[in-house]
Amino acid sequence: MSNLIEYDDASAEVRAVYDDIRATRQTDYINNFWKALAQHPPTLRRTWETLKEVMTSPGELDPLTRELIYIAVSVTNGCEYCIASHTAAAHAKGMNEAMFGELLAIIATANTTNRLANGYRVPVDEQFKV
């Protein structure tokens, strides 16, 4: 299991990231993922900055849609931690049970058709190559 760095034991560089996580998310709670990444401060900083920009910067996609996409990747990769944390995040952003059910149904269906397309070695339609 991973070594988790608590705020009180963290370097100034790590604390600065923890502080930004708290300010951005408006909660004092720092989840285990960040405490584990703190073992390698450059990865902690870079990963947080990327996640913050990708998930919270103004854009065409609303915050909940971004979480649904995130879950789709995490479920497909079978990342237990990521499924658990982003499902919680999606619920916090308004995902209800019906939406979660539809989300998993799409993820499951896409995984089905991905294998059928590969298995039958379907040639890409010319019009999709544009």
Next chain:
Amino acid sequence: MSNLIEYDDASAEVRAVYDDIRATRQTDYINNFWKALAQHPPTLRRTWETLKEVMTSPGELDPLTRELIYIAVSVTNGCEYCIASHTAAAHAKGMNEAMFGELLAIIATANTTNRLANGYRVPVDEQFKV
């Protein structure tokens, strides 16, 4: 490469599915994926019925959001055909370049954090287990 079944060469069972695809999508075009699945009619029927229900039935998620989730799975699995066809479908449903850029940025970021969570063997936070 796969053997593609054209409408004129298809059995009544297969034609019935092709007709429903055309009616549902309001286009005469049947893409290669379905023509390949027609080699095994039960799979063609079941896959189309599932896809139709999951992607077009009334629900909490709008049609474009469903395509974005679909692309997230297909990109993560590296299914060339699925990426090509569903990117085209998403564009047809209103995805613009900025949205596609944000979508891929989220997919890429989620794949990063999935590996970091696995690599650091991060224990799932108690609150995410609820």
Next chain:
Amino acid sequence: MSNLIEYDDASAEVRAVYDDIRATRQTDYINNFWKALAQHPPTLRRTWETLKEVMTSPGELDPLTRELIYIAVSVTNGCEYCIASHTAAAHAKGMNEAMFGELLAIIATANTTNRLANGYRVPVDEQFKV
């Protein structure tokens, strides 16, 4: 693309493997996979010996069943070369179109349920832990 080593250009070590492949498969044809692996003779030898033992040694599973399992893995991994070569091998060992259709239907369904099990974070039943 890969550098393919032809028999006439191969070292004695590589030729010995090519000869065994020909004898085992009772064909003069050496497919590209082996010609590519010949770039690293130890990998060619080890991979062939393993494949030969796993796919042709006497056992509980018949040769065709072994190919179906092989295809299930290759389709799930999306390995184009492996799908193409082992689908050809399965046909040579008696797989008909109906069997191939059932095979892909099972592969597709398993990929669906795999994602649903992960997505819903289903706890393993006590009786399955035995």
Next chain:
Amino acid sequence: MSNLIEYDDASAEVRAVYDDIRATRQTDYINNFWKALAQHPPTLRRTWETLKEVMTSPGELDPLTRELIYIAVSVTNGCEYCIASHTAAAHAKGMNEAMFGELLAIIATANTTNRLANGYRVPVDEQFKV
């Protein structure tokens, strides 16, 4: 962890599926996978109907062979629940330890050759393109 819907708490729609699972499998036991899917009844119904048709309908592949293919996908995807439940199902359908050992040996070997084919970027032989 997932919320599991027990029979007594289930809607008529869900109970109908549970009843069919019990009748089809000739056991009263409903495993956790179905109790979790019951959170989204359409997914429960569709997934069960697909699984029932794919795994139990008359066809070219016998029931045990179907389970072996299922396990090959689940092991390759690393789906813990699916490996546990389908290994149990395969044992119930006659898989002995030797068969399981051969099965995993093939799965392992296929995962090796999949990566070698990708890594060496082996071009698909013309004869495999047919």
Next chain:
Amino acid sequence: MSNLIEYDDASAEVRAVYDDIRATRQTDYINNFWKALAQHPPTLRRTWETLKEVMTSPGELDPLTRELIYIAVSVTNGCEYCIASHTAAAHAKGMNEAMFGELLAIIATANTTNRLANGYRVPVDEQFKV
């Protein structure tokens, strides 16, 4: 296929990244990957900055070792573009054919043992949990 943004058609923001790629790699050539990412400038910038820091900043791992790790991920994911570009990069940094052969042999072996560990559901040894 992707829309590739050439230097002359690029915005100032994109040109700045292209210029840094050229300066960092000491070559005028900008490969297709960056020209495709230029369709979404924030992703181009962030991805290049991350790649530059991860692959070229001073650290414990030498440049060639970093490329070998990169190839291991790309081969396992079956990303054709990534395998092709990073194999070229590794050759440029000193990878010889023997090293590439050993690399693929390790990647292939790890993919085998990964599946065996999953398939046999091997419990993690207490001492590995530290």
Next chain:
Amino acid sequence: MSNLIEYDDASAEVRAVYDDIRATRQTDYINNFWKALAQHPPTLRRTWETLKEVMTSPGELDPLTRELIYIAVSVTNGCEYCIASHTAAAHAKGMNEAMFGELLAIIATANTTNRLANGYRVPVDEQFKV
């Protein structure tokens, strides 16, 4: 969970492999992976012989580099057991925390670019096809 075969309960064939593992690694400890594989002796023998040759035979890549490559595959596949055991092995061969941090940063970045290359369907540059 898997059935683990202890030395005292093992056949002569299995004991011979256990003895070689102990001699090669200069430790009496046999980890769970091998005890699980012992359920199918041919797989135990073949897997150990392959692992021994690939990871310990003289070559261009040093022992620690080989472990880093191994971890890259295991993290990408999300194989918990393999990540745990090879992270321990890498530490034993000299991997320090900074190196582990850099390793995971590269693995994470490669997983990001793999998805971007797939998602944008980037055509392989001519020069990378050589």
